[in-house]
Amino acid sequence: MSLLIKSDEGGTLQLGKELSFVIPPNSLEKDTEITIEKTGKADENSQFKFYGQGYKFSPAGTQFAMDKPASLVVNYDSSKISEQNLNLRSQQMFYYDEVSNSYVAVPTSIDYANGRLVAQVEHFTSYALFAVPSAAGNNSPLITLQSPVPTQIHADAPIYIRADVRDIDLDGSIIAVKLSYKKSTSATYTNEVAMQPENNTSTSPSSRYVYLIPSTFYTNADRLAGTTLDIKIEAWDNKSLKSNSPIVTSYTVNRNCLPNTLRTNLTGIQNINVGFQRNIILSCRNEGTNSYLTGQYIVPEVTTVINNVGKFEKPGSSGTLFTATKSDYVSSGKVELKLLSTVSNSVTQEFTILPGNVQSLSLYETDSFGNKIALLSKTNEPQTISMKEGNVKYFALEGLDGYGNIVTYFPWLNADWNVPTNGDLGTLDRDTPTSLIVKLYTLDAKVGFSNLVASIAEGAIQLTQTIQIFARQLIDVRANFNDATYAGATSFFSSAAKMTSDGDSAYAVFNHFQSTNAFNNKEQLSVYKINKSSGLTTLPPIVSFSGPWQLQSIQQLSLAMAGSVPFVLYSTAPNYNGDGEFSNGDIKLYVKKYDSISNTWLSVGSIINSELNGLNFTYSIASNGTNPWVAYSSYRTNGTEIPSTDFSIIVKRFDGTNWVPVGASLTNNPPHKVEIQFDGQIPYVAFSESDSLGKIKLYVKKWNGVSWIPVGGELNLSPTLNASLHDFKVFGGKLYLSFNSDGKLNVKTFDGTNWISIGSTNLNFTSSASVYTSKLESNPNGTIYLGWKESTGITYLVHLVGNAWKLDFSNNQISNGSVFDFSFIGMNPYIIQTDGQRSWIRKYE
Incomplete structure (x- = not known):
């Protein structure tokens, strides 16, 4: 078999179905007539056994560019290899070295899916396939x-x-x-x-x-x-x-x-x-x-x-x-x-770096790793693609010069948003060092068209990619469920729920309760894991109680992540042991963490509030990345009644074995809400409390290693207005709080000296409505989101642009119940809600 191969074009020699010899352009120094002959059996060595066929290539002495080697592709029959008791994975191409009179290995990869070997050829001689005999075991x-x-x-x-x-x-x-x-x-x-x-x-x-x-x-x-x-x-x-x-x-x-x-x-x-x-x-x-x-x-x-x-x-x-x-x-x-x-010895090569001279240009849609998914546009061939506002699209721009070199980085890309919309449609991220990956993220819930313009050499070659942007929607991941599953149940409750995420997976925990008219019931903490690729998975309950009217009353939940491991802090109410007296301190706090290997919830230490001071139904958990910390309110009772004169907020950390107190109480006034968070390794606690005049005051303290010290003083909008804490977070090293001021929603951040309002005060969309719960979160780009539910039954989600809050959605499909929480998986918010009886998991996509 012979074929003339032109140096600048390259070519392929085909020997029936058994062999292909592929020569890239410019691999040969000059035009050459290539000949392939079958040689039959080759000599074996002590380790390898010859099988198949040997081949001789000529003219002798032919060299191939080592940066563009020729490829020898040989098809193999796995059944015939097995018949000879040879190991399929040991196949190797060798060439015969006439100087040493021995066979030398050639770089060889095995394409198991297509049943072929691909070997690199740097020069011409005789080539043959070898393999080692199969052996049982390792x-x-x-x-x-x-x-x-x-x-x-x-x-x-x-x-x-x-x-x-x-x-x-x-x-x-x-x-x-x-x-x-x-x-x-x-x-x-x-x-x-x-x-x-x-x-x-x-x-x-x-x-x-x-x-x-x-x-x-x-x-x-x-x-x-x-x-x-x-x-x-x-x-x-x-x-x-x-x-x-x-x-x-x-x-x-x-x-x-x-x-x-x-x-x-x-x-x-x-x-x-x-x-x-x-x-x-x-x-x-x-x-x-x-x-x-x-x-x-x-x-x-x-x-x-x-x-x-x-x-x-x-x-x-x-x-x-x-x-x-x-x-x-x-x-x-x-x-x-x-x-x-x-x-x-040294040598210097000089280069002139030019911005253009690109002969052709293509725009690809890629995945987040830069792998090409689809060719979108070639020169002067635009088309329209669609995406939902708020989502991310990845694109790669690829060009070729006259030598066939591929663009691996290309900075001249612009977005043309000159379309009739009410706001910005998107922004570009162009800071990728190896290939141009473009991220489109929309800042407002607008619908329209925009053009993505890619140009080089000051417009010598230009591509225009039209992108149609659709509004996002709330989509039910799971709707209208209560998994306490008590046979014959006629009453349903879902009184508490929380959600947390590590960015890739989110965990939602609901308190579910079902009962019958005969006062038989079951109550459990139901858990659900949501992953963007694998969807929703139901995990084992954290705790489960059942029996004749044993309402355990898990009043509140708090969740935190330590890396990819979720921790849950929860309480059990007095009649966990059949004792209804608060004076016995039967309201107990526990922490569990999820072990994915055994698919179980493992106890983290024993009971947390071992001092049994009673509990004021407010507590929070956070992690420094390794171990959890908790903050909770406590009081001593004067007998069997709830009124008390001895209040405190206690912080404890888990040392790997026990729950250890951290400092003294943060307050001696009646507390209403407690939230603990970390900035790196520094813990902060936000809390609201009643002063001696009955006004609810809002404060933040941090642990300096010795004691809890105030951060910026009182946060109330004014001394005459109540300030009830909703949520407390640390984003990018800055502290943020959401709270209601006599029922009106507000957000503040600490500037290092003072607490300042973000956006306008009183953020309620309905001025006559009240807000009793809200949540702060941040997406992977660092954009801060705020979600809440008003007394009208309408839920809202907004995000921060500059110092203003921009509306993402308002929704009244689930108007009853006060539970509203959300976390991010990638760029999409996942939301949990209840109507007081049943639960919903939704995503905004």
């Missing part, structure tokens, strides 16, 4: 040594050692590869290092492990003394099994780089566009021949960018990849490649 890692770079090793130059290392078990993986090397004059190996997977996975299989022996190790003096370089390679798999026997070989170092003869494959000053790449291949003139050897190159030990015009990828066996990054319209700079050897 097999040792398989190591095949590849030729070094350069193949004819130079003294005073780095030596790039390459090996293909695989665990051939189905569930196997490699955890360590060790290279030992020495001069043959040494009795023992003087160096032991860890080999690493080669960085350039686009031109090498992930099973290739490499190490660059520095040029200072083997000098010209060693070569003249007649020593060789000895290496040994060993590997370990994920079951700590070591390779059967190490790969041991010796290299004769028979050439030396002449001083000041380094050169790159590029000549003169190179033009390169911002975001484009060049492969720089380093070679030198040899002492023995006084010439540059075809196909030989050296891996540099030091790469330096001068004038900060670009960046290097770690040098690999396909050259050193340089990417231009400086974003000036026209700039210039230098790249230096150096050998740290006894002969001081």
